[in-house]
Amino acid sequence: MSAALHAWLQAARQRAQQPPAQPRLPLWVAGQPVGSVAVGVLDQIGLQRLLDKRYKLSKTERSGTAIWHLDVPADAATDALNTLATALRDADLCGPWRNEQLAVCNAQGECVGTVERGAVRVLGIATVAVHLVGSAPDGRMWVQKRALTKPNDPGLWDTLMGGMIAATDSLQQALARETWEEAGLHVADLQAVTHGGHVLFSRPSSEAGGTGYMVERIDWFRATVPEGMAPSNQDGEVDEFALRATEDLYTQVAEDRFTLEAALVMAAHWGL
Incomplete structure (x- = not known):
């Protein structure tokens, strides 16, 4: 591993684990802690019942700590x-709308x-994603370039497949x-499909x-493809x-040409 890649990986791992950029309050839903919200964000949609008083959103206190509670x-x-x-979304305080439901867990x-x-x-709210590192029989790795229309990291390189669950x-x-969907490949047609591990992220989002x-x-x-x-x-x-x-990928990762998520998955695959 080159000195440049070593330095990049150290910095990347620090970027993957960062505290919030601003204070956040815990978010509870139906009596369960499920996430957190930056101070001031929910104040912008008002301390009120949502949609004609169907649901109550309030800032309250639990064990001496202020929390937001969607009391339903x-x-x-x-x-x-x-x-x-x-x-x-209506207050322009949301990320790109996908019409896709993700699990909310305690x-x-x-x-x-x-x-x-x-x-x-x-x-x-904590999310779960899946990536596939696909290699050719000669050891080279299949990678994809993200479309310029992607809302996150457009034009950067990625693993063969990466998506939210x-x-x-x-x-x-x-x-x-x-x-x-991303690679037009059936998992059953691939060889030696194995779970490699997991990578964790906790960091501010834009x-x-x-x-x-x-x-x-x-x-x-x-x-193996x-x-x-x-x-x-x-x-x-x-x-x-x-x-x-692999050597070319080392260089490209160190040059920040891959998403942070893909680069750290690839580093795990390489045992770095």
Whole structure:
């Protein structure tokens, strides 16, 4: 490993684990802690019941600490969370709207409800993603260039596949779905598909005017793409694929040509 890559990795790992850029208050939903919100953000949508008094959003105190509480019955958590997400969007306090539901879990990993993906960063809700490191039989690695239309990290390079796990998907289902959508490959056709590990992120997010906070676990897999098989994007989110030698990838990672998430997944794959 070059000195440049070593220095980059040290800095990247620090970037992946950072405290919030501004003070945040815990967010509770239906009596369960699920995230956090930057001070002042929810004040902008008002201390009021959301949508004609269906749901009560209030700033209260718990164990001596101020918190935001979306006070609803457990069976109404999903609707209440999405009502809050819509209010944030209407106030221009939300990330890109995806029409995709992500799970909202408590500290024990139990699902409390689901919410629009565009709201998870501003609400500090933990997310789970999946990446696939795909190699050719000769050891070169397949990588993708993200489309310039992507809301996050457009034009940067990425692993063969990387995507968020939707609320309706298991880890294996997300791996299969995202591998087809992004690379046009069926997991069953790949060789030596194995779970490699996970990478954790906790850092400020630029979403919602810089008031977001990213808390994410990336589970990554490795596999061999058989000779004669090549990826082909299906969802319009990839500009191109390329086969790169490891030494070339070392250089490109150190030059910040890859997303932070992809680079740290690749470093884990290389055992760095």
